[in-house]
Amino acid sequence: MAGLSIWIVSVLVGMFLGWFLLLGNRRRWEAEPPLETGWIPYIGCAFEFVSNPFKFMQARQNKYGEIFTCKIAGKFITFITDPFSYTSVIRHGKSLDFQKVALTISKNVFGHVDFTKYDIGNDEIHNIFNRTLQGLSLGSLTSSMMENLQFVMSQGKSSSDSSSWTIENLYEFSCKIMFEAGHLTLFGKNDKAMKGGDVEKIKQQHDAIQFALEEFKAFDTVFPALVAGIPMGFFKTAKKARKALEGRLLNKTLREQDCKSALIKERMELFDSSSSLDEHNKAKTHVIMLWASQANTLPASFWSIYYLMRNPEALNAVKNEVENILKVTNQKPGDINSPIIFTREQLDSMTNMGSLINEVLRLSSASMMIRVATEDLLLTLDSGRKVAIRKGDQIALYPQLLHLDPEIYEDPHEFKYNRFLDENGKDKTTFYKNGRKLKYYLMPFGSGTSICPGRHFAINEIKQFLSLMLCYYDMELLDFTALSPTLNNTRAGLGILQPSNDVLFHYRLKQQPAKQS
Numbered sequence: 139m140a141g142l143s144i145w146i147v148s149v150l151v152g153m154f155l156g157w158f159l160l161l162g163n164r165r166r167w168e169a170e171p172p173l174e175t176g177w178i179p180y181i182g183c184a185f186e187f188v189s190n191p192f193k194f195m196q197a198r199q200n201k202y203g204e205i206f207t208c209k210i211a212g213k214f215i216t217f218i219t220d221p222f223s224y225t226s227v228i229r230h231g232k233s234l235d236f237q238k239v240a241l242t243i244s245k246n247v248f249g250h251v252d253f254t255k256y257d258i259g260n261d262e263i264h265n266i267f268n269r270t271l272q273g274l275s276l277g278s279l280t281s282s283m284m285e286n287l288q289f290v291m292s293q294g295k296s297s298s299d300s301s302s303w304t305i306e307n308l309y310e311f312s313c314k315i316m317f318e319a320g321h322l323t324l325f326g327k328n329d330k331a332m333k334g335g336d337v338e339k340i341k342q343q344h345d346a347i348q349f350a351l352e353e354f355k356a357f358d359t360v361f362p363a364l365v366a367g368i369p370m371g372f373f374k375t376a377k378k379a380r381k382a383l384e385g386r387l388l389n390k391t392l393r394e395q396d397c398k399s400a401l402i403k404e405r406m407e408l409f410d411s412s413s414s415l416d417e418h419n420k421a422k423t424h425v426i427m428l429w430a431s432q433a434n435t436l437p438a439s440f441w442s443i444y445y446l447m448r449n450p451e452a453l454n455a456v457k458n459e460v461e462n463i464l465k466v467t468n469q470k471p472g473d474i475n476s477p478i479i480f481t482r483e484q485l486d487s488m489t490n491m492g493s494l495i496n497e498v499l500r501l502s503s504a505s506m507m508i509r510v511a512t513e514d515l516l517l518t519l520d521s522g523r524k525v526a527i528r529k530g531d532q533i534a535l536y537p538q539l540l541h542l543d544p545e546i547y548e549d550p551h552e553f554k555y556n557r558f559l560d561e562n563g564k565d566k567t568t569f570y571k572n573g574r575k576l577k578y579y580l581m582p583f584g585s586g587t588s589i590c591p592g593r594h595f596a597i598n599e600i601k602q603f604l605s606l607m608l609c610y611y612d613m614e615l616l617d618f619t620a621l622s623p624t625l626n627n628t629r630a631g632l633g634i635l636q637p638s639n640d641v642l643f644h645y646r647l648k649q650q651p652a653k654q655s
C-alpha cells in the first residue's frame with residue numbers, strides 16, 4: 139500500500155515538473171520582444187522582481203531597451219519602458235483589456251463574486267465613479283471632507299491644553315486623522331450627535347472607526363500577496379480583519395448613517411437592484427471602496443506632511459499661500475473650534491502646495507498599469523517597430539522608471555518642492571525626453587480607461603490636511619538624527635509606497651494672542 143502511494147506521488151510529481159518545464163520552455167517568436175524566463179520553472183523572474191522592482195526594471199531597460207517580456211509567477215508580462223510608446227497601449231482599449239485583470243485580482247483580494255453575473259454592469263459601476271467623484275459632485279465631497287477633517291482634528295486637541303506639546307509618530311498620526319475623516323466623508327456619520335455635541339455617541343463613532351483602521355491595516359498588510367494570487371485562506375488574521383470590515387459596512391448599518399457620499403449612496407442603490415446578490419457581497423463592494431479611497435491616500439498624506447516639515451523653503455512658500463487665502467477671505471488661523479473654509483477653487487489656486495504634492499507622488503508612487511491581450515496583436519511602438527504580442531499575455535507600464543528618469547527630472551531622487559512650477563509660479567506641464575515634449579510625465583493615478591476616478595478628490599484631501607495642519611498647529615519633526623524613512627518596497631506595483639519606519643514629531647495648538655481686558 140505504502141509502495142503504491144510512493145509510486146502515485148512520484149508519477150504526480152513527475153507530471154507536475156514536466157508541466158512546469160513545458161511552460162518554462164516557451165520560445166521567442168520572430169517579431170516578439172526579447173524574452174527572459176528566469177531559470178526556476180513557473181517562478182521565472184518573480185523573486186528578483188519582487189525583491190527590488192525598480193532595480194529589476196532599470197537593469198532590463200538597460201539591457202533590452204524599449205520593450206521586453208519577463209516570465210513572472212507563471213505569467214508572461216511584456217514591459218514597455220519608452221514613455222512615447224505608452225500611447226499605443228493606452229489607446230489599444232479593445233485588444234488590451236483592463237477589466238479582466240482587475241476582476242481576477244479584485245475577486246481574490248476582496249473575496250467577492252463576479253458582479254456581472256448578478257446583473258451589475260461594469261459600465262454602470264464606472265459611470266457612478268465619474269458622476270460622484272468628479273465634476274459638480276467634487277465640490278460637495280470636498281467641502282464635506284473639510285468639515286470632517288476639522289471635526290476629527292478638534293477631537294484630538296482642545297483649546298484647554300493649547301500650550302502643551304504632544305509627541306506622536308507622524309505616519310500613525312496622519313493615518314488616524316485621514317482615515318477617520320475620509321471614512322466619515324464617504325460612509326456617513328451620526329450628524330445629530332456631532333452637531334449636538336453628544337460626547338458619548340461621538341466617542342462610540344470615533345472608536346468604531348479607529349478599530350476599522352486597525353482591521354484595514356491588518357488586511358492591507360497581505361494585499362500584495364493576495365494580488366499575486368495567494369489565497370486568503372493562508373492569512374488567518376487578515377481574513378478575520380476583512381470579515382470584520384464587511385460587518386461594519388453592511389447596507390443595513392450604512393442606511394442609519396447621515397451625510398453619506400453620493401458615491402456610496404449610488405453604489406448601495408445599484409447593488410441593491412440585483413435580486414440575487416447577498417448582503418455580504420454588497421458589503422464587500424464597500425470594502426473595495428474603503429481600500430481604494432484610503433490605501434494610497436494615507437501614505438501620500440504622510441509623505442506630503444513629512445517633506446513639508448523637512449524642507450524650510452517649501453514650508454515657507456506653502457505657509458504664505460495658505461495665509462494669503464486666509465487673509466483675503468477674512469479668516470483667522472489658530473482657533474480649532476472655529477471652522478475654516480477653503481473652497482475647491484481656493485484649493486486649486488494653491489500652486490506651491492500642488493507642486494509639492496506632485497513631487498511627493500513622483501517620488502513615492504510605484505504603481506503598475508496592466509492590460510491583458512484578448513487576441514494576438516501587433517503593437518506599433520513610437521520608434522515605428524512592430525512587436526507581436528500573444529493572446530493571454532500581459533502588457534505592463536511601470537511609470538516609476540519615468541518618474542526617476544534623470545533625463546526628464548534632474549537629480550531625480552532629490553525632493554524639490556517647486557519642480558512642478560513654471561517661471562510664473564503656475565503649474566508646469568512641459569517635461570522633455572530626448573528633446574521631445576512628453577505627453578505622459580507623471581502617472582501616480584494611472585492613465586486611460588483605468589485612470590483613478592478619485593484623483594482630484596485625493597489631491598484636495600491632501601491639500602486640506604496640509605492647510606489645516608498649518609492653520610492649527612505649530613509642529614516640528616523630532617528625530618532628525620534618527621533613521622529617515624525610506625520607501626518600503628513591499629507594495630511596489632500597487633501604488634504609493636509606505637515609509638520603511640515611522641518618525642517622531644511634536645505639535646501644539648497655535649498660541650492665541652492674549653485677549654485685551
Ligand code: HEM
Pocket residue numbers: 240267271430431432434435438503505506507508582583584585587588589590591592593595596633634
Ligand atoms: C493619492 C491617492 C491616490 C492614488 C495615488 C490613487 C491611484 C490609483 C491608481 C494607480 C489606480 C489604478 C489605475 C490602474 O490600474 O491603471 C486607482 C484606481 C482607483 N481609485 Fe485611486 N488613487 C488615490 C486615491 C483615490 C481616492 C481618494 C479614491 C476615491 C475616493 C480613489 C478611487 C479609485 C477607484 C474607484 C479606482 C478603480 C477604478 C477602476 O476600477 O477603473 N482613489 N487609483
